[in-house]
Amino acid sequence: MQESRKREIRIKADSFRENCKIGRYGIIDLFKDCTRCGYKLLRYPLGESTDLGFSLLKDQDVIIFTNSSSRLSREIFTLAHEIGHIILHINANKSFIDDHITLSGKNTDEKEQEANYFAANLLMPDDEIGKFLDLEIENSNQNKLSATDIAKIMSEFNVSFDMALNRLENLGKINASEKLQLDNERNEKRVGNLLRSISGNSRLNIASEEIDIPYEYIDYVIYNYNHRAIPAETLERALAYCHLSREDISDRLVDSCDEENDADLDDMIGGLPD
Numbered sequence: 001m002q003e004s005r006k007r008e009i010r011i012k013a014d015s016f017r018e019n020c021k022i023g024r025y026g027i028i029d030l031f032k033d034c035t036r037c038g039y040k041l042l043r044y045p046l047g048e049s050t051d052l053g054f055s056l057l058k059d060q061d062v063i064i065f066t067n068s069s070s071r072l073s074r075e076i077f078t079l080a081h082e083i084g085h086i087i088l089h090i091n092a093n094k095s096f097i098d099d100h101i102t103l104s105g106k107n108t109d110e111k112e113q114e115a116n117y118f119a120a121n122l123l124m125p126d127d128e129i130g131k132f133l134d135l136e137i138e139n140s141n142q143n144k145l146s147a148t149d150i151a152k153i154m155s156e157f158n159v160s161f162d163m164a165l166n167r168l169e170n171l172g173k174i175n176a177s178e179k180l181q182l183d184n185e186r187n188e189k190r191v192g193n194l195l196r197s198i199s200g201n202s203r204l205n206i207a208s209e210e211i212d213i214p215y216e217y218i219d220y221v222i223y224n225y226n227h228r229a230i231p232a233e234t235l236e237r238a239l240a241y242c243h244l245s246r247e248d249i250s251d252r253l254v255d256s257c258d259e260e261n262d263a264d265l266d267d268m269i270g271g272l273p274d
Helices: 003-017 030-036 072-088 100-104 110-123 126-136 147-157 161-170 176-189 191-197 217-226 232-241 246-252 265-271
Strands: 040-044 053-058 061-067 095-098
Touching: 003 072, 003 110, 030 040, 030 072, 053 072, 061 072, 072 095, 072 100, 072 110, 072 161, 095 110, 110 161, 126 147, 147 161, 147 176, 147 191, 161 176, 176 191, 217 232, 217 246, 232 246
Parallel strands: 040 061
Antiparallel strands: 053 061, 053 095
16 A cells, blocks of 8 residues: 555545544443544344444445454444444445454555554544653553553554554564563453453443334334235334334334235344345
């Protein structure tokens, strides 16, 4: 990636970050910020072995999905990655579906690399990392960082242990040998124990299994029900997630629907980008 392009991405990531609520250093809740910026965010647990997220334009709406079966820190990075696609790449004829490969940095596709670079700069800006190391980690310029220090970075910036290591290496804060040593220390002590030892955000290391469906998504559910694409059971499940019942939307339902189709909400969500 050319330096001029990197600079452009850093500027755009910084601009989006200005719309986010920041703690001392890191973004407090990127999910809320995403919704506040007008994006239609859908969170749903599809299982660990499937796609992690997608982004697309649909009828002028920006739609982002994140799989809440992945660890919360991974889901946050997925969201940051999808926001990167929206800001850098999205158009009316394009959607992006991301899995473990595209988000790991192993994918050589230029757009995927750019979205990862955007996410890294959004979640862990160079200047904020430098300030954190200077003010929060004693003698960070003289002593090597410990796995406990990395856990502190995780908890402040709401990122995974791996992302913290990768970002620190890319910024020249640690070298390859130090990264390997920290990774080994992490494996010995376990991330959950490290976070608990500093009273950090232990939720980062587990899946939230969150179900968050925008109210506008109910229009999509009702449309599919009225066109016999889903059964009444799926309709009722979707309504329940938004604290609604069939009675609440009875004037919008077609009574003669065929309820034999056994399509599930998981299938609907999985097929939305098509």
